[in-house]
Amino acid sequence: MTEGWFNIFTEALWILLKIAAIVLPLFLSVAYLTYFERKVIGFMQSRIGPNRVGYFGLLQPIADAFKLMFKEIITPTESSRLLFFIAPILTIAPAFAAWAVIPFNAELVLADINAGLLYVLAMTSVAVYGVIIAGWASNSKYAFLGSLRSAAQIVSYEIAMGFTLVGVLMCANSLNLGNIVAGQQGGMGQWYVWPLFPLFIIYFISAVAETNRAPFDVAEGESEIVAGFHVEYSGMAFAVFFLAEYANMILVSMLAALMFLGGWLSPVTFLPDSILWLFAKVAFLLFFFLWFRATFPRYRYDQIMRLGWKVFIPLTLVWILFVGLMMQTPYKDMFH
Amino acid sequence: MDIIFYLFASILILSSLKVITSRNPVYSALFLVLSFFSAGAIWLLLEAEFLAIALVLVYVGAVMVLFLFVVMMLDIDLKKLKEGFWDYMPVAGLVALIMFVEMIMVLNQDFFKTMQATPNHSVSNTEALGQVLYTDYVLPFEVAAIILLVAIIAAILLTLRGTKTHKGIDPADQIKVRRDDRVRMVKMKSETSIKRSR
Numbered sequence: 104m105t106e107g108w109f110n111i112f113t114e115a116l117w118i119l120l121k122i123a124a125i126v127l128p129l130f131l132s133v134a135y136l137t138y139f140e141r142k143v144i145g146f147m148q149s150r151i152g153p154n155r156v157g158y159f160g161l162l163q164p165i166a167d168a169f170k171l172m173f174k175e176i177i178t179p180t181e182s183s184r185l186l187f188f189i190a191p192i193l194t195i196a197p198a199f200a201a202w203a204v205i206p207f208n209a210e211l212v213l214a215d216i217n218a219g220l221l222y223v224l225a226m227t228s229v230a231v232y233g234v235i236i237a238g239w240a241s242n243s244k245y246a247f248l249g250s251l252r253s254a255a256q257i258v259s260y261e262i263a264m265g266f267t268l269v270g271v272l273m274c275a276n277s278l279n280l281g282n283i284v285a286g287q288q289g290g291m292g293q294w295y296v297w298p299l300f301p302l303f304i305i306y307f308i309s310a311v312a313e314t315n316r317a318p319f320d321v322a323e324g325e326s327e328i329v330a331g332f333h334v335e336y337s338g339m340a341f342a343v344f345f346l347a348e349y350a351n352m353i354l355v356s357m358l359a360a361l362m363f364l365g366g367w368l369s370p371v372t373f374l375p376d377s378i379l380w381l382f383a384k385v386a387f388l389l390f391f392f393l394w395f396r397a398t399f400p401r402y403r404y405d406q407i408m409r410l411g412w413k414v415f416i417p418l419t420l421v422w423i424l425f426v427g428l429m430m431q432t433p434y435k436d437m438f439h
Numbered sequence: 440m441d442i443i444f445y446l447f448a449s450i451l452i453l454s455s456l457k458v459i460t461s462r463n464p465v466y467s468a469l470f471l472v473l474s475f476f477s478a479g480a481i482w483l484l485l486e487a488e489f490l491a492i493a494l495v496l497v498y499v500g501a502v503m504v505l506f507l508f509v510v511m512m513l514d515i516d517l518k519k520l521k522e523g524f525w526d527y528m529p530v531a532g533l534v535a536l537i538m539f540v541e542m543i544m545v546l547n548q549d550f551f552k553t554m555q556a557t558p559n560h561s562v563s564n565t566e567a568l569g570q571v572l573y574t575d576y577v578l579p580f581e582v583a584a585i586i587l588l589v590a591i592i593a594a595i596l597l598t599l600r601g602t603k604t605h606k607g608i609d610p611a612d613q614i615k616v617r618r619d620d621r622v623r624m625v626k627m628k629s630e631t632s633i634k635r636s637r
Contacts, residue, residue, distance in 0.1 A: 217563040221492040228500025232472070235504065239465060239511050251508065258504055278565055405607050
């Protein structure tokens with residue numbers, strides 16, 4: 104009996120260690136993603152960006168974290184205190200929970216479950232609660248408007264995003280992320296990005312909208328509603344929202360790399376597959392997020408809704424039908 | 440395993456109770472979300488991972504978000520709602536009692552009693568569901584889909600009735616606009632010096 108408990112204990116400890124091995128590097132990536140964002144946008148706008156703390160400003164994210172840690176957290180009057188503090192946790196928990204099923208290479212995965220893709224979709228759709236609750240609990244007009252905008256946007260783009268994933272799983276015949284990557288074996292030509300190119304574009308644009316990033320950042324449109332749903336948050340509570348946004352950016356880029364760009368598989372057959380390929384692909388996609396922010400003006404809200412419902416959803420449906428029909432023809436090998 | 444089941448089951452029952460007893464409707468909606476999660480967890484224990492994740496994805500991720508959306512914007516005065524509670528109590532109590540007895544009579548039938556789910560280990564839950572949905576039950580499945588489609592179209596049509604009140608612009612019209620429609624170039628002679636006349 105005692106041995107059984109001991110086994111459970113060691114197994115739990117082992118899982119906790121694995122979680123730490125995923126979450127700690129993720130924290131570090133988030134910190135340096137904010138640094139790169141400021142640097143990249145700075146260069147694009149002929150500025151220098153942060154360059155005071157450490158060499159080339161490399162310690163800037165750490166200085167920022169320190170500053171936020173020592174700031175006072177203010178609760179607005181007549182706010183719902185409990186929900187006010189639960190909201191940031193509800194935002195960041197799904198952003199990290201989704202990483203449980205992400206495979207980093209053929210063996211390196213925390214939970215290798217059958218319905219991995221569905222699990223990730225469910226987790227990303229739960230993240231909207233943090234935003235809604237933050238807006239409501241703040242007892243502030245701007246925060247409430249921001250959260251309403253964000254909720255409508257996330258729910259709309261989730262549908263288009265879900266349909267693009269249907270295309271992927273039609274090609275891969277599996278919901279397991281590891282199997283989806285394994286289906287793209289054999290060089291760049293086998294990646295799903297080619298037969299599903301329109302879906303890839305739609306997925307990526309929807310991903311930008313899902314994470315509330317520019318040019319779809321009406322949820323926190325500075326010029327209209329100050330900072331949107333997190334306008335009343337300060338100190339670490341604000342930092343947690345910030346962390347969740349960047350962790351979500353990395354997550355959706357990781358998913359795009361796994362599902363469309365062959366994950367850890369090498370683009371050419373004479374080089375070995377490696378986790379480094381995965382990181383390179385994710386970094387490449389993340390750069391687009393920063394590039395978009397520096398380039399595009401903010402979308403108007405009704406146009407965001409129109410793009411999601413009237414353009415993306417019909418387009419994905421047509422392409423799914425096309426893939427389904429092609430699979431009944433002699434050309435079906437193109438789609439596997 | 441039993442401990443985990445009882446843990447989730449008690450969370451489910453407690454949060455369901457809170458749904459109907461919370462004073463604030465937003466809290467009620469959030470407790471409903473919690474009960475969906477617990478129900479999903481119980482399905483996971485039955486190895487029905489597709490159903491569990493679909494419950495979270497559809498109900499928590501979409502339906503309840505829209506629910507919260509509406510509930511947050513309502514200005515509900517509980518005092519007004521509670522007015523006349525005791526006047527209606529005898530009738531409401533009688534109806535509730537009849538419904539309770541009826542439900543017990545239905546739930547005591549034999550086909551409700553043999554409900555031990557046996558997971559099929561040869562295929563995954565997703566695959567097993569897909570196989571029966573698209574073979575044995577394909578007709579009911581398609582009929583359900585069409586009924587849902589009709590409901591969607593009806594709901595959208597209801598919002599489109601009446602005259603157009605919003606100021607949205609059709610993007611097709613916007614991109615058809617040419618420069619000449621909006622701007623007129625005027626050639627003018629530059630002005631000569633002003634004659635000062637006094």
